[in-house]
Amino acid sequence: MLTKKIVPLQSFLSVVSRRAGHLAGRHYDVIVVGGGHAGTEAAAAAARVGAETLLVTQKIHTIGVLSCNPSLGGVGKGQLVKEVDALDGLCGRAGDWAGIYFSILNRRKGPAVWGPRAQLDRQRYREFIQSELLCTPRLTVLEGAVEELMVTDANPQEPGRHRVTGIRLANDSDPILASSVVLTTGTFLSGSLFMGRTTSPGGRIGDAPSSAGISNTLRDRLGLRMGRLKTGTPPRILKDSVDFSLAKFQPPDSIPSPFSFLNTHVRCKPEEQQSCYLTYTTPGVERVVRETLHLNCHVQQDTKGPRYCPSIESRVLRFPGRSHQVWLEPEGVNSDLLYPQGLTMTMPPEMQLRLIREIPPFHRAEIHTPGYGVHYDYVCPTQLSPALQVKSAQGLFLAGQINGTTGYEEAAAQGVWAGANAARSALSMPPVTLSRTESYIGVLIDDLVTRGVTEPYRMFTSRAEFRTSLRPDNADLRLTLKGFEEVGCVSSFRYQETVRVRDSLQEALTALQSLTMSPPAWRKKLPDIRMIVRYFVCLFFSGMEVLQYQDVSFEMLESVFPECLSPYKEFSQRLKIEAVYRPHCELQKRDIERIQREENMSLPQDIDYFSLPVSLSVEVRQILDRVRPSTLGAATRLPGVTPAAIVHLLNYVWHKGQKEKRAHKRQLHQKEDREEELSARNAS
């Protein structure tokens, strides 16, 4: 069993400060504002990089709270959790500690797009995060509400018009100073809560919004463009009042897969996993939604909500006449509550009860806490650099929902990166960036800072052009080494472990490559596999090529060559995935190298980007048409032009160039032929 000594909140409270007085005038390398998913990762990452860090949050006991669904990961989001873990972040290990139901989503598709997901015990998750922060050297936690950011003139030696130098807390006249400030205030900036026709100020139920001072400083003093978004949460239902026999049982994975590369198993035993169920809405649900629309301010507002996690009201209005899925998910091992995923709603509480009772398992259900919506300010993220620093304000970094994203995983991913960069900036180290070709975090940040958002942004695998290389299984190889060697946010323990894994995998791949035999010899060894052999292509197959076959497992090869392959048993699944994806990834790698090689390739100035017969999005065509880059290298540096688009452009221009060269050669030959003919005729 996964063992960890959880430091209880009581001892946490005894070492953190609830009074800011003695910190006034003190200077930190980094101050992080907000103890949500972005803030906790940012504070821990900044401290790991070596910065003296202060985390200020409204209520210490809400550090690590899961505001909405107690779950982590999923399709696209699971990749982010693995990457945060690879950078030594907290959420993956917290998920392994708190998970009570594990499943890999998207299993029918290839492992590159599998989505590791877990239902969590809220209490355990919070305890783990609080305990980790307590044990993080160089990190101080302070309970308090930040009222204002301290702003001075910019340092003329650096880009930017202003410099943020610290924070001021509510009811405190003296500021606390810092070289870098990371704002991670989530849904709290000018937050208002909606339920029925009632509106009240709040960042989430039970929590006051962030003071208007921060929004005002961002908008008026720093001149940042801001917008407004909304989200919502479903009512929590008393578990005892639900008839589970009317819903379909959804079994968890028989063997839970840990999120963290440091864990070989999770805390919850496979047989102790909780149950999830699936049910569907009925026409009665649509009727109640329609009848209560006039009582529902949140739905009537034009503010954009999360398209891929919509309220039941939006689902019914967008897709009338359909029945919609509702997942019945546990809130914790000892919790009496059930989370009905898919039933986010903001109508008056009595109508919420009417609505849920239209769904068979909830015929007699009781609501413990009604659902509600929240509207909040966000900062248009195109004003940030790829290090998540505000371009116009030295020392100010933003991460999480404040940048227009939604979800714990998106927040955590930005948190690690903003925290690490804030620390590096404070310690006079250059910023570090992640590209779209090396991580989902790179894709997320690139999308935010180059395209911005018009609705709450969430991660999907389809956003990552190089998703076959950016797999959940290899996040450690992609990021841990960089995290240690270039960023400084990874412990040497994790680094050493990843080096061991990398070297062992490399040895195993070499061993597999060295096992070469003719197809008949392989058939003799593995009589059950169906090998399609194109003799004109190859007369010998390596173990690596054989492992690419769907019905061949590493264990099968190991049973045939135990002396050669047994040492690598622990990596059997990783080796299988590597074998399957390697040819494709090598092609992609070659594409990326080609782009680097062809940096100076000229792009014709008369090119009509709108009619190019290649796969480019309208958005990319518009950017290329507007800027008309002169070389491929210039095109790669255009915000919003993805590496995949560059590959298509490169192929098009290259093939066109080849065609023109051939045509030119043909013309030359024809000309030479004609001249020869002419001189022959003249001679005769």
Ligand SMILES: Cc1cc2nc3c(=O)[nH]c(=O)nc-3n(C[C@H](O)[C@H](O)[C@H](O)COP(=O)(O)OP(=O)(O)OC[C@H]3O[C@@H](n4cnc5c(N)ncnc54)[C@H](O)[C@@H]3O)c2cc1C
């Ligand atoms: C009602 C609701 C519904 C949601 N629904 C979904 C959903 O359906 N799907 C989904 O993916 N995500 C949903 N989320 C979003 C998810 O909770 C967030 O995306 C995630 O928590 C964002 O993390 P964060 O760290 O940016 O902010 P948060 O987790 O919101 O944390 C912000 C932190 O900052 C602190 N803080 C704020 N202002 C100050 C200040 N001035 N001084 C000090 N501390 C401050 C707060 O106390 C809080 O601890 C929902 C959130 C809410 C509130």
